[in-house]
Amino acid sequence: MFVIKIGLLGLGTVGRGVYNIINNEKGYYFQTEDNAPQIVKILVTDTKKDRGSELDYSLLTTDPDDILLDNSIDIVVAVMGGSEPELKYVLRALNNKKHVVTANKQIISDHMALLLQTAKENNVSLMFEASVGGGIPIIDTMQQLLKINRINRVTGILNGTTNFILSQMSQHRASFVEALKTAQEMGFAEADPTADVMGFDVSRKLSILSSLAYNQIIQDDDIYKRGIVSIDAVDIEMTRQNGYVLKYVAQSFLKGNKYYTLVAPALIKESTELAVVNNEYNVIILDGNIIGEIKISGKGAGQNPTANAVVGDIIYILEQKAPIEADFSNPISNGGIDGFHGKYYFRFQIDNSQQFSAAFDCVDKYVEKKDVIYQRGNLFFFTEDIPSSTALKIEKEINKICENIFFARVIE
Amino acid sequence: MFVIKIGLLGLGTVGRGVYNIINNEKGYYFQTEDNAPQIVKILVTDTKKDRGSELDYSLLTTDPDDILLDNSIDIVVAVMGGSEPELKYVLRALNNKKHVVTANKQIISDHMALLLQTAKENNVSLMFEASVGGGIPIIDTMQQLLKINRINRVTGILNGTTNFILSQMSQHRASFVEALKTAQEMGFAEADPTADVMGFDVSRKLSILSSLAYNQIIQDDDIYKRGIVSIDAVDIEMTRQNGYVLKYVAQSFLKGNKYYTLVAPALIKESTELAVVNNEYNVIILDGNIIGEIKISGKGAGQNPTANAVVGDIIYILEQKAPIEADFSNPISNGGIDGFHGKYYFRFQIDNSQQFSAAFDCVDKYVEKKDVIYQRGNLFFFTEDIPSSTALKIEKEINKICENIFFARVIE
Known part of the structure; x- marks a missing residue:
């Protein structure tokens, strides 16, 4: 019987959750499918550490090549966290024609184009459902x-x-x-x-x-x-x-x-x-x-929801559904925050009357209509609709006068 | 070039939405894919009716066999509504080895096991995303x-x-x-x-x-x-x-x-x-x-969200993802409403003092703790936590005494 083999990079919270769903009868798919995949190797930093009795300790290794160079491993699950060495390992896995499932938002956010391109060139899938929103698909x-x-x-x-x-x-x-x-x-x-x-x-x-x-x-x-x-x-x-x-x-x-x-x-x-x-x-x-x-x-977040997303990606690959394919050719550029505007709430600490009048003058310069409340040493403003860039200017000026500023936009 | 051909059963609100997404450049997939599917035949009851200028009238037919017996058609989209003749048409389509996508909750609710089984026997997919929750996947x-x-x-x-x-x-x-x-x-x-x-x-x-x-x-x-x-x-x-x-x-x-x-x-x-x-x-x-x-x-609900779900199912079939497979062998039975309980809100119209005291006695019989409000000819009760079956008994008795009853459970 042909069985899909998985190598796990990392056995922290998420890795442990993935192991549990696949091995400890928590996941329905893995109870009922004859050819359910198996975790055959797990990269850790310490093979001697006590990790409870439900783990098969013979799978542990400290050498990434035991996974990345093993031709029998089809899917690499990368759940170490941080940028290096996980990025390097993921690239090596893809270049060795292994599908990769990862929960690492940092490497996906910083290198999505490179990683998807490398997966495509090697005709394998790169999946990262768990990188955003935990269990939310x-x-x-x-x-x-x-x-x-x-x-x-x-x-x-x-x-x-x-x-x-x-x-x-x-x-x-x-x-x-x-x-x-x-x-x-x-x-x-x-x-x-x-x-x-x-x-x-x-x-x-x-x-x-x-x-x-x-x-x-x-x-x-x-x-x-x-x-x-x-x-x-x-x-x-x-x-x-x-x-x-x-x-x-x-x-x-x-x-x-x-x-x-x-x-x-x-x-x-x-x-x-x-x-x-x-x-x-x-x-x-x-x-x-x-x-x-x-x-x-x-x-x-959390062990089970995030691990659910990782295992969902594994099943997606097993079922040979279409991998993530993204087109990054849209000719758009960063408009900064200039596109945002709205009513703003400001609060800052007022210690004396000089501060009070200086802060008032500053806000007056930028905002015509406003609701003002002074309470227990704090001045509170609700502004009219202003561009977010104006709010930042107000913050900058107030910062020179008062301490302990907070401001936030009202999302209607 | 090989093109997937679609036959449309029905051109009401949803059918029209599906037609628009596929033909009138509304759907991204259908602008960019070289082998995007085409609607080649549409079953209607009246081919002469004015349906606007954006429709290709040459596709219309009043004969279902033009779709169900056409060997070149791969996918039948059933969006007529009602039970018959849509159920009959869907079964014939499946038995003629055509994939079926439908928005018809009635035939799915009443015949899901039969329809899925028929699809499976014919090695085609039956998809019904649009039957529940409009655009919600x-x-x-x-x-x-x-x-x-x-x-x-x-x-x-x-x-x-x-x-x-x-x-x-x-x-x-x-x-x-x-x-x-x-x-x-x-x-x-x-x-x-x-x-x-x-x-x-x-x-x-x-x-x-x-x-x-x-x-x-x-x-x-x-x-x-x-x-x-x-x-x-x-x-x-x-x-x-x-x-x-x-x-x-x-x-x-x-x-x-x-x-x-x-x-x-x-x-x-x-x-x-x-x-x-x-x-x-x-x-x-x-x-x-x-x-x-x-x-x-x-x-x-609504034309575009529901049509989005139908077209999503079509793409699912095109990408040859796993069809819906359901196992209905779980040995469970109907527990009725006995499993539900909670605080209940009751309101009924009181026209005289006889009704008032009779209604009060009735509620007293079933509910120990309650908040009672009498206002503008109506008596309002909030009960303690009671089984839903008790709430039904109260309703039945009150119905003999008062008119115009409403009651509902509090979901905490």
Whole structure:
């Protein structure tokens, strides 16, 4: 009997989930198919480490060549994380005519064109469903939609850690630092949360989705991003009083020959579809010119949902469905954030009357109509509709006068 | 050059949408693929009728055999609606080794096992993405999930007409009759809305989803359903005051060797994922044992979204992906509505004090703790958690005493 053989690069959270679904009778496909694939080799850094009793330790190796040069291995599952050496291994696997399934958003975001081209040249598939939105089947859904539709807009809450933090702040009136600590204790945030709270993780995912949607490579570096670290409990309170929920939102859209991207905290109207997605859940909204708006939500991270996406890709390859083929020839360029505009919320700390009047003058210069609230040492503004570039100018000037600024756009 | 040929049965709303996507440069796939399929014949009842200038009238025929017996036609798209003659035509097409794509929920709901079996015997595909949820790719998503997950719960708002009516009642304080009239004027409701407002349309869709999810045919007739015609503006008002939104919800779940189904109006907590899906949008929530909860929403009906789903199925066949294969051998049986329970909302009209005390006694018999409100000739109850079968008993008894009853379960 011919059996498809899988080599696993990495046995962290996701790798372990993949192993469990395939071997420990968790996945239906692997119980019922006679020729279900088998994991035959696993790359780890330490073969002696205790990894529980449900693992076949004889599969472990510290030598990547045991997988990359083994001609009997058909599919390489790359779930190590980080850029190197995973990128190098994936390229070698593709060049050795092995299909590759990966959850690594960093290498996909930074090298999607090269990796897809290398896969195509070697007549194998490169799949990366797990790189965006955990268990949400967004890459597959987008590939299907794009056969009929043009997609001109992508909106999402793409990071479970920051959505969890904001949900905690909202539900328990916690401060940012307290909510981050809870997220770390519950395993939703890393010890070093920089990539999450500064937007790097979100912008990599937005870069992958936007590149596929608009047929042009949109690098992570091209995406304007702002973190959520300056959000305070008073912002949550003030936005709630005005009928909004604070969310960390990724947006991109295509207009004419320009694309526009933005990763930033945003005020979302209560009881709308973005506002009700909480905790570790992610959501992605796509606008197709024929199908209209379609929205998918599910767990954005976690062992089982992410491993589900990886194993789904493996089955996709087994069933010999069409691999991801993307065309990056669309002649579009980065329009920066100039395409975005809206009402803005500003909050900054006021320590004395000089600051107060200087800050007021600054805002007056740029915004005609505004609602102003002064409360417990903070000045709050809701502006009229202004370009996002104007909001950045205001921030820059206020920064010279006051401390502790937070601002966010209202997404209507 | 070899070209896949399509025969179209029916040129109503959906058929016209399919024609437009394929022929009038609306679909990306059909602009760029050299061997894009062509519609070569269309069955209509009247070839002379004016159907606009964008149609090739030479393709029209009134003889189904021009399609069903034409050996050059590879794919039959059945979008006539109703049970007969479409069922007969689809069976003949499959037996003549033609792939079939249909949007007909009635024939799929009533004959899914027979149709899939006939397709399998003839080594062709039967696809029906458009039969549930308009543009929402729910059948495909479920098929993918089921390869890894067991699905034990399906929840949805599956009918755009009734969701539009309830949204109108909620947003504009319209009566049921007024909202229905608006829905008819805007083309969201049929002249005869019986199938929508009595739940037949919803239960057919729930039967299709549940049969696929639980690996057993669950007939439309096996599904407990209650309509929404007795909802009054005061119910919308009272549910809103208590923090709920009234929605028409389809639910099924599997527990042990029994399945439970329910199509009924329900009170949904504000700011939750079911509550915020409005107007013609549908939503489907699936619970997978590995992936967790996944939710998809989009336009549940309409020419373009539904046609998008039909054309998506055509492309699926062209790309020779795995057809829908379902196993209906799971030994489960209908548990009725006994598996459902919850807080219930009751409202009935009280015309005199005899009715008042009789109704009160009746409710007292079944419910220990309750909140009671008497307002403008109506008595309102919120019960404690009771089995749904108890709610039906209360309804039956109250019906003997009072007129104009409405009741609905709170879905927490």
